[in-house]
Amino acid sequence: MFVLLTAVAYSVWLERKVSARIQNRWGPTRVGPFGLLQPLADGVKFIFKEDLTQPHVYKPLYIAAPIIAVVFAITSISVIPFGNWVNIGPWGTYLQITDLNIGLLVVLGITSMGVYGVALAGWSSNSKYALLGGLRASAQMISYEVSLGLSLVGVMITAGSLSLREIVDAQGGVFWGFIPRWNIFHGQTIAFFIYLISAYAETNRTPFDLPEAESELVAGYHTEYSAMKFAMFFMAEYANMVTVACLATLLFLGGWHGPIFGPPILQALMPVVWFCLKVFFFMFLYVWVRWTLPRFRYDQLMAFGWKFLLPLAIANIVVTALIVAWRA
Amino acid sequence: MLHLILFLFFGAICVAGAINLLVQSHPINSALSLIAVMAALAAEYLLLGAEFVAAVQVIVYAGAIMVLFLITIMLLNAGAEERTKGSRVAILLGIPGVLIGGVLVAWTLLNRSNTQSVPIGALKGDPKDIARLLFHDFLLPFEVTSVLILIAIMGAVVLASRPKAIAGGLRKDG
């Protein structure tokens, strides 16, 4: 959990730096070298900021909604494996909290429950901007959950299991001599793009961030929140992003597989390094897409999800199933 | 022993959520207590070893169907219920009648059924085994339910769209 929270804090730093460079400016540079202590400064600011609670909100849900959002966002990291078996002195362990044999479904389930944080935030704020933003956001999230899940079914079919560790293990080795047997090269390219687009829409980011767009609905479902509660929504969003990036590397980019070299102590750590590099690549991609592409209109967004991504995902499942059945 | 404690804990959440659904007057409180019931039921399924069913319960029931209910409540801005004559009559007649029936059922269950124990994680519902059953023995019901879902989708789209949209054909709701 500490790893995740640190990753969240520094992904905020990454976003601000990369977005600034894309927009031809510097970004945070004053606090620490390269602005590396900026997240710390932000955290301190959020803690000290006045925590206003408007009188017209519905108190129980108002306080519960950001907690729900953060709890579910952080829980999903518990089934993500960081690396293979390591032997630290006399102990050996998988680099994972628990290895459930329905790990992928658990992540999907937690993502489904994360919708409640948004919906209840919009409802409890008792303001029209927040309610509309919350409704739109939750409708968008449940629409793209469908294509998200279906794009993952293709991966499940090729790997033959729902356990995240087994899916990564099925991606070891190379074919044709040098192309690694990652799912993105080995048949699930379309599923990769469907997953990426659905994940962007699911985490309410980049071209699909109409529910929280600053110029559209004031601030969407977290209009009425300030200081620590707003920070919790912020954290939940970035934690969701990190989870999505981790899932994308595990399912499509081969997890921790990569060339391993060097002395034994380095060899034990190399898988984790590769995993972190790939996750970093996905976070960079997230930020890059956000500051490059314009925003979808809401009806375009829903039409895209239901009329294009869903049939494509189903077609992907059918083709994958046919190929796997033909091979067997 | 731990099994009994966990069962009673999640069972208490289920019963409390169900009673809260009856007692609350605002539908959104009832919806939230129903979500709590479903989450506790998913834990109960895990205790019985049905891990796939528990995951699907969270994804489908608590994560999608209840979100639909929540969205509808928020969209229609449902307010708290008032006590009218009809509701008083229903409460007066309904509660005793159903409680008598419930006590009868409970007494039958506790007396006549064999109280054989179900160990923790009794029947491991592996996705592979469930899939084998679903696609071999239960293939026809599976296909029929997919047709049912298609009919439900079409019905929901037609029923919820504005009347002009059906005649116009192009403009959709929202």
Add this chain to the structure above:
Amino acid sequence: MVPLSYYLLLSGILFVCGVLGFLIKRNIITIFMSIELMLNGVNLSFVAFAAHWHALSGQVFVFFVMVVAAAEAAVGLAIIIAVYRTRETLNVDQVNLLKL
């Protein structure tokens, strides 16, 4: 070790609460939620019996119940929205005339 009858009792309590909700509530959305509660109670007894008789078909049947519940929820909510548009009320006692 939990006796089977405990699971059935819990399932029965959920079902009874669902029936009670169906009868005494006046808001149509709450009535729908009581139906979902009934279906959940039935699901629990399916899974409990599947564990008792070691028959996996009990768990498979839970899927069909869930699918039917989902389809019914979708169509039912669409009907509720349509009724709300014409009658402007969610109280079932006031939707008692065939013509407005």
